[in-house]
Amino acid sequence: MKKFSNILIANRGEIAVRVIKTAKALGYKTTAIYSEADTAAPHVGLADNAVLIGPAPVQQSYLDMDKVLAAAKRAGADAIHPGYGFLSENAEFAKACAAAGIVFIGPSADAIDLMGNKAAAKRRMIDAGVPCVPGYEGRDQSDEVLLNEGELIGFPLMVKAAAGGGGRGMRLVHARKDLGAALKSARSEALNAFGSEELILEKAILQPRHVEIQVFADAHGNVIHLGERDCSVQRRHQKVVEEAPCPVMTEELRDRMGSAAVEAARSINYLGAGTVEFLLDAAGNFYFLEMNTRLQVEHPVTELVTGLDLVELQLRVANGDPLGLDQSDINLTGHAIEVRLYAEDPSEDFLPCAGDIALWQPATSPGLRIDSGITNGQAISPFYDPMLAKVIAYGSNREEAIAKLIQGLEETVLFGFATNTSFLLDILRRDKFRQGEATTAFIAEEFTEDDLKAPVPSISELAASAVLTYEQERNMAKAMSLDVPEGLLNWSSGGLLQSNYAFSFGGIRTAVTVAPANADHYSVFVDQEKIPVKVLSRGEHNYRVEADGTRLDVAFAAAGPGQMHVAISGKTYLFSDDLKAQASGEAAKSSGTVLAPMHGTLLEVFVAEGDTVQVGDRLAVLEAMKMQHDILAEVEGTLQTVLATKGAQAAADDLLFEIAEQA
Structure with missing residues (x-):
């Protein structure tokens, strides 16, 4: 076998950082590759060398074998570590590495090819x-054969993409009448995700x-x-x-x-x-x-x-x-547990999110390991998987590992978009999980729609966050008025200043008034209920307060005029002052206006101008962050404008449809 000394990491994010760290510790030179969207990504600066390989879309960068191999040649790399995802299980890439005289850090192309196809792997x-x-993994892929084999296997059964993984191209079918539609949708998703329509059928092993x-x-x-x-x-x-x-x-x-x-x-x-x-x-x-x-x-x-x-x-x-x-x-x-921190919104059916990181503050508690590839200010692109970091806890036993992981998640802060942190904490706190009884049916059985709703702050959390907002606004005013004496900051000609806010959570608007007593003590009125708040310590992004007798550690970052990201015990909130929004004339978007929820590709468009739609009708399918999302009508009416086109790219908040609501 050829010995190597310079490793190109054909990946991005936390796995690229992970591989680079070990490779450098062992004395290897390292080369990173990056797309135009990843210019400021940590893995780029961590490596000894870095090569730009193309625009953000993966087909033009991380999945372009020729560009990756050209980058290796340019950097003098004699080995490639593929990480996971992207080209890591691409047999043609492994062959291309060998042909170029580059060591592929993985198995042979033959092994990848065989095990990359579920049907062939199962036969072997x-x-x-x-x-x-038990199931069907045959080469005849006609609907007639698959429907007949489904009958022989019995229901419920699983339809799976032979060439894929990660849940894409996979359907659980409970009855024969649903199998035809499942085959059609699984084929479509498999073709888009993996370039192959081949399917296998398997008896569903429920709750394994x-x-x-x-x-x-x-x-x-x-x-x-x-x-x-x-x-x-x-x-x-x-x-x-x-x-x-x-x-x-x-x-x-x-x-x-x-x-x-x-x-x-x-x-x-x-x-x-x-x-x-x-x-x-x-x-x-x-x-x-x-x-x-x-x-x-x-x-x-x-x-x-x-x-x-x-x-x-x-x-x-x-x-x-x-x-x-x-x-x-x-x-x-001992025992170790890992959770995946995603940029996604559990309250919106886990819709992936994109945006700029306003604050990344990983926990530093003992017994924790955090693998990440992100940094403050970094743009999280809609072009890649929404997993941003992994939080891992180790303990002498399972109970200790769970406790450490809960503490670590409560201390970890990620602002700029919705994340699944609260959802992860909810999983770890469930009795069924703590007792070691979770199966693959755990989330479906344990979580209701109400469980996945965005968290609503308690009255103490509201009061503490209002004080934090008040102090940040006061500090900004002080910075703009350098001649105001320190002792007069909380005063006006009528006495102590009072600031009014209106915060909305869970569809309920709450009036809040902040009245300072001195530099550290406040009276906060939440819908007329008085809450005493004392500031115990202040930091650049962290406060410790006592609100109504309860001590709270609060992390925060400004989100814009009248807006503040706040995290308390693993729950993240966006405090937006409705009074300021009203003053600026900001109006809510019409429910008949359908915007793209994020950047992606329009795989299907089901309607045309003049069509009549009902609430919940499918208008289009958008593929983003490796997932397919249905775009649904929120109102009943007639399609007045259709700007969505099959195969076109849509940016977040692009206008797709306008529905003239039925009177």
Whole structure:
């Protein structure tokens, strides 16, 4: 095997930062690539060298193999680490690296090709004796055959994209009458996401655990596993929380699952890091789901419980060296849990969000590891996956890890757009999760629409935030009027100043008055109820206050005139003063005006000018941040304007449709 010394990381965000750190620590030179949208991204500055490879859209940058290889040649890189996503499981890219004399830090192109297709992978696993879910993975993809096979399998069943993952091209079908429509929509999503319409059918294993085994193989015939990860808490088949070890794992079950995973890797002459994923039912039966031929997002939990650096092992194996470990060297100690911090709005059906980071303040509590690739002021582009960071906690046992993770999330601050922080905290606090009983049905069973609504501040939080807003406005006024004596800041000719605000949350508008008593003490009236507030300490972005006898740690950042981002115990609010908005003449947008919720591509447009629509009718499908979003009519009426065009790009807040409401 060729030895290498300069590694190009063909990725972005937190995984690029993660790989660069280990590579540099081992003495390798590192080269980053970046798109025009990532000019200010942390991974660019962290690497020894960086090469611009194109515009923001992934097809013109991170997924353009020729540009990536040209960047490697330009930088003198003799190896490429693909991270995960993008080109990491692209067999053609692995072949192209080999043809260019560049080491691909991953398995062979043949292994990637085989395991990248769920149908082919399942056929191979059946031949290798690995337990598999009953289903259809045949080459005949006609509707007639798939409908007949569905009848034979029985319902409920899963329709899955053979070439994909991450929940895209996947449908749960409960009855035969729904299978035809599921096949059509799954094919469309699979073609757009993966360039292939091939599907497989599988018997739905309801309420299983999703348990994966981390495997490693070197070029000297050594194949081992590093234990398991439980990834059962999922939303739309995408992992949200991952932990190691699995809460219900026994040594006997681990041995059986580990042996099956090792056999799966050995049967395809695997090399490097891989993950064999299984469904585990309540009776202890497990079934092969798929194999990911790359490093996983959730690899940090394995690192924490094994004490191993998985990227270091990848580099060692790719350089032709022995793994240096055998199965008896692997011991799992303690417990680790990871959550994925997303730019998305749970109250809006988890719609991905984009915007500028107003404040990124990761927690620094003991027992935490935070993997991120973001920084203050950075623009979060709509072109990429909305996962921005991972918060991981390690403890001597599961209970301790949960407690540390809750504390870490409460202390972590990310302002500029909606995030899923409150949702993650809600998961960790649920009894079913704390008792280790969560299955893949956990979120669907545990969370209602009301649970996902945006948080509403308590009266104490309202009062504390009003004081914070008042002080920031006062400080701004002081900065603009340098001749005002310090002792007169809270005074007017009529006595102590009072400031009035109107804040709206959950559709309810609350009147708030702030009246200072002295530099640190305030009387705040929330809908006429008096709340005493004392400021205990002040920082650039953090206050500690006592409101109505309750101590609160408050993080904040200005969001614009009359607006303030506020975070308290993991809950994030945007305080916007309605009185200032009214004074500026800002009007609410008409509900008959349909705007693009974010930047994306219009995959389908279902209506034309003159059509009549009802509330909830599908107007179009927008693809953004690797997800498809239905654009729905909010009012009943007639399409007066249709600016949406199939295949066109739409920017956030672009006008798509105007509906003349029915009188």
